């Protein structure tokens with residue numbers, strides 16, 4: 337049976353040992369932009385985020401706060417779902433790894449992998465980084481320290497279960513060679529491919545319950561809990577009902593596009609696909625790896641005192657403007673920098689003086705010259721229509737498809753600039769004085785249509801502004817946004833005679 341046109345996207349689940357970080361907000365935002373875009377394309381989207389709530393670090397953090405682990409994670413997890421609401425993230429589900437639906441699925445997964453002969457027990461002495469929640473080999477360390485945590489790992493001896501990652505060396509190589517866009521960007525693909533080519537070792541996938549009471553119990557062995565990654569990664573399928581009585585969503589939506597930060601690429605690109613193959617399931621569609629955000633050119637850190645709290649950022653500035661700035665300024669594929677100065681510059685240029693001013697100019701003229709109604713057109717400007725049809729839309733779509741939001745929105749603002757230029761060139765106020773009122777109406781008709789199409793293009797990044805624009809043009813938001821994208825690109829006389837609703841200024845000057 338042919339699968340419906342579905343699109344399943346997940347963020348990584350946030351580790352719930354501290355308050356949400358701007359990096360996670362950025363990941364939610366990129367994911368939200370992509371999901372809203374896919375919905376515009378007419379796909380049936382399922383968008384998942386959530387929290388990772390087991391493991392040593394959380395156990396210790398709960399102990400330090402004097403709470404039991406469950407109430408600690410209840411409190412922490414709520415902060416992440418509140419952030420998703422606050423940032424207007426359109427996720428369809430929010431999974432917590434302490435939920436029963438997840439535990440049941442993770443255990444079923446374990447059994448499937450074990451049945452396949454890929455999980456075995458052995459005594460192991462190794463170097464363990466608590467920060468990473470993983471064993472390290474000598475070659476992972478830099479000057480004896482974990483490169484991510486700058487700490488020497490602990491020596492740990494335990495009888496643990498191991499996963500035969502080495503069994504999947506050849507199959508993973510095949511997967512990588514067959515699909516060069518399995519990981520994007522290419523630099524991240526190459527990084528993982530090199531690690532793969534160096535050879536994979538089996539990894540420990542459980543801990544003794546005595547040492548770590550906070551985790552999912554290994555099926556048929558109450559003395560062991562699952563290693564936090566082996567537990568956490570399965571959230572992407574347990575959220576779809578894998579392992580439950582109803583696997584409809586799993587069958588409908590899997591496999592996923594996983595959006596992650598570069599620091600956890602290895603777990604997603606090497607371990608997770610091997611785990612899935614071991615359980616007899618399809619590997620992910622794609623791993624999309626985003627970079628990190630710096631502030632004023634520096635890495636964020638508590639000691640520097642430049643850590644940005646996402647809730648504070650949107651309390652200080654308008655949410656839609658923050659969303660636009662981050663997507664426009666911080667390339668998905670790379671690291672990018674935030675500074676208040678840059679924010680103000682882009683806000684003023686693109687939003688206050690750009691889109692906001694353009695909208696206000698057009699609607700004010702419609703009020704003044706067209707009796708507050710979208711005017712009928714006498715002469716269609718085919719050059720202008722073709723410019724939007726053949727230059728703006730295809731470039732916008734092409735860039736959105738490959739996470740190149742920076743260029744996609746650069747192109748949309750090229751259209752805003754072209755529209756502004758048309759007003760400056762034609763000087764409708766002079767045409768009106770000369771009594772050439774139909775010429776004014778023709779111009780305004782085209783500008784209103786352009787504005788309608790701009791409203792659609794900005795929907796993924798600024799959904800509220802998009803809806804305001806559609807409403808200001810006298811259109812029904814629900815009707816417009818339920819149309820197919822190809823219909824939305826058509827120039828039809830939908831709007832003629834409609835009363836406009838010139839509302840508030842979209843982006844007041846700072």
Ligand SMILES: [Zn+2]
Pocket residue numbers: 465466467468469482483484485486
């Ligand atoms: Zn580490």
